[in-house]
Amino acid sequence: MEHLAESSRNNIFLVDATANPAPLGLLAFGMTTILLSLHNAGIMALGSPILAMAIFYGGLAQAIAGIMEWKKNNTFGFVTFGSFGFFWISFATILILPALGLSTAPGPVELAAFLSVWGLFALGLFVCTLRMHKVLQVTLLFVVLLVVALVAANLTGIKAVLTLGGILGLIAGLLAFYIGMGQVINEVYGRKVFPV
DSSP, X not given: OOOOOGGGGGGOOOOOOOOOOHHHHHHHHHHHHHHHXXXXXXXXXXXXXXXXXXXXXXXXXHHHHHHHHHHTTOHHHHHHHHHHHHHHHHHHHHHHHHHTTSSOOOOHHHHXXXXXXXXXXXXXXXXXXXXXXXXXXXXXXXXXXXXXXHXXXXXXXXXXXXXXXXXXXXXXXXXXXXXXXXXXXXXXXXXXSSOO
């Protein structure tokens, strides 16, 4: 069995040939946000399609994408996808636990507090995007505005503010979808078909 000399051990380079996990995370975030925003805009009910999407695609798939970003040494992707993945699982749990009789339903103030800490998180991510691609920057800006609208809707009870939140969420979700799908299409075609 051949052993590497001590002097040559530092000259070993690993090549990362794994797939880009960002499209999975972006699509999971975007598509789940679109579905929930259709509810917030008053277009569909908050039912099992949204909850299932929140748990498995927005939640689990995005958390997996975050772990894959960790492996790629991408702290921003790791924190963003990992955190938003668990946001979606937490959000679904907030709705499921009362339905199972395991806790009381949250009031508007509790929901506003929950959303506010996520708004602070999104604001921090937005600051990070000031050094990144402009489409990602605009996406995070709309996520921040979405959370602000949802917090205001919970605290005021004004339906028009919730509808505005739904519209902002649709824009944020569609932008995330655009970036994620654009990255996949660009990779498949081997050139920049979509500017992402």
